[in-house]
Amino acid sequence: MRNRLLSFLSPVALLVAWEALVRLKILDIRFFAAPSQVLGRLVAMAASGMLMDDVSISLQRIFLGFLLGALPAIALGMLMGLSSPVRALLAPIAAAIYPIPKIAILPMIIILFGLGETSKILTVALSVFFLVLLNTAAGVLAIDPKYFDIARNNGASRWQIYWTVAFPAALPSIMTGCQLGMGFALTVIVGTEFLGADRGIGYRIWTSYQVYDIETTYAGLVVTAVIGWLLTILLQEIEHWIIPWRAAGQVRTSSVHTSSQEQSSMKRYAGIWLKAVRPFSFTASVIPVVLGGAAAAYYGFFNPWLFLLTLVGSVAIHAGTNLANDYYDHMKGADGPDSLGPSKVIQQGELSPRAVLGGAILAFALGAAIGLYLVSVAGSFIFWLGVFSILAGFFYTASPAALAYIGLGEITVFIFMGPVIVLGTYYVQAQQVSWPVVLLSLPIGFLVAAILHANNLRDIEGDRAIGKRTLASILGRHSAVIEYAILLGGCYLFLALIIALGIAPLWTIIAFLTLPTAISLARRAASTVDTKILNGVLRRTAQLHTNFGLLMIAGFVIGLFVK
């Protein structure tokens, strides 16, 4: 479990370190393109159609060459395994040719077939052929002879024995040969395209290197890696599909489903995940992003595509944080099965802790990819903002510092779910820092801190019992209630301030419509110790945050059109 997190974190850490080293000019930018620049180049290559063109021609060569090599190899390999004369005839030749690096044969192939497509496909075919041939033959030879006896005793003819015994029994080694061959095919095609090609991913890497277009070279490497990875996954999927008994045998306990059962369980599964990411909490990140976008638009900067990316990226990271929170709270024992806040999917056994952690990693990976792209567009500031956000998210609950466990939860949330998101979104649009924007982000910062505080107020006894030191459990109920009121009050105070300073359009005054709710919430929180009622306070504080944010956004949008 821990290992899985580590194996996700190590490449991320490497990327971040790399990016940081380039941005700090410790690595020479002429030789080491920053990850964000590479991603930016990739997107540009994709947009111009060049990427599709290179990838499709390379893939076409790989697939044609693979089929041309693998299919005869399987047929001949079967023969070699089944018939000892054929084996005696072919084995020495195969053994002699197999170790020659196939790329070394390329000159001969070019002499015979010229520089066109044929010679590239043939080189791939040749490198695949011997691997598949030898693996197939070995697979057939390794078949337990009892299976042939059983088949004969059941009346199978010679031909039927090939099809019903020899072939399926050798399939696992045939697939192994194909997987190895596919890896070779990729290597060989890139090498071949270095030499004599006018298109293709290898060609792109080589020509960009020659003109010192280092970003494109890296982009080509990344694409090659991704292709290799996708081909591996593709072959694994095919293997699952044509060798179903292998996967089935590995999980002895797995019960036998009918397909309709599987479908309904798929639906149920999707529902569980939807519950696990806690979409109702997304407003906490969606509202500040939209506010930042609205503010940017109000000040005259707006790129809808970048805005959409920011929105999706921050929701992905929010979902990842929720999942990671569930996971770590579960591991620390903070949430029992009857705890009211989190999604309870782990506690109720609907998802394994492992699955939840995997989901978190996936969501973070999506968020990180989008973040990297935004860095390539908007530059260093977004990068450092992102690094600090990631660190904050990590230390929020994850050991060892666990900000949420030492009374720093509210302040962390205030900073990162308020000014940081609003300013970050604004920066992606405007590519400049603006102090007024920081100021206008403070009201919803207060409200999001109030949400967390309401949560901690409700859980005050439980948190004390397990030694989770939140601000509420440190201050005690009396002071905590006062703090809740201060957070709500701060929100409206700063709203008044930014309107007075002319930072926000006058229209944002409509956000004051929520003031009565805020006052009644503060009273309510002060007058009860009932967990149920406090739970209601928590829910309505979150609602208040949403409504207040929407009204403020509306104020900006109206201000945009009615000047």
Next chain:
Amino acid sequence: MGCDWANEMIGMAPAAAQAASPKIAVQHLEFAYPGARGGTIMALAGLNLAVPDGQFCCIVGPSGCGKSTLLRLLAGLEQPTRGNIAVRHDNPALPVNSMVFQGDSTFPWLTVRENVAYGLAQRHVPAALRVARVATFLDMVGLRSFSDAYPGQLSGGMRQRVSLARALANDPEILLMDEPFASLDEQNRLLLQLELLRIWETERKTVVFVTHSIDEALLLGDRVLLMSARPGRLLLDELVAFPRPRDPYTLKREAAFGDMAYRIWELLRREVNRARDIEMQGVA
């Protein structure tokens, strides 16, 4: 009977003459495996045996004495080194024999259903008939709900039952069964013994049944053969005359049953010891 009709169609001898000729006739059978350093291992030497049509014939003998080898020879999977084997094939529409192999003999790449249907599929039995037969025998061995599972998902005993169902679904003239119940639990063994008895009593197939359990041989068989230590010959050949249908618990309480079991055990014990001596010498 269907058999007679088929025999007349292909111009074979009338039923009366056939009754005289045994279903399986083995004469002076010798079989040697190639051994280490160019030598040979004599598995069977001078074995004579005649099994009449419809007999349930049980074979016991020490481990390594050549029981499985004999069955493989009867199935035509090996050719005798010396002597000869004659097996009468009466109905060409049916397979002459089906073997339940010793140990696990399911195909891992076929589902339970496909394993049971394997022989039928090779002989191109019409699909509807195939489905019906497979369902019948999967029910019989209690694996209906595992139809779509792969053998890798089953326990050893369950796999053994799949092999059993496959042999029975083939509907052969001769059933060759090599310790078919050896890896089963006590309850399933009893249930399947009774089920096999029921099938045999209605269909009267010729059965050659290898077992290590004397009780099982006496419960199931019309006749029990005891093989000597390697090279295997017949040491004892007795008819088991208990009336049918037999019930295991009442049968075991009869004095005649106990006497016979004890007599065979005495002989078998001597052979087992002798077999050990032979194998020890082989090692030395």
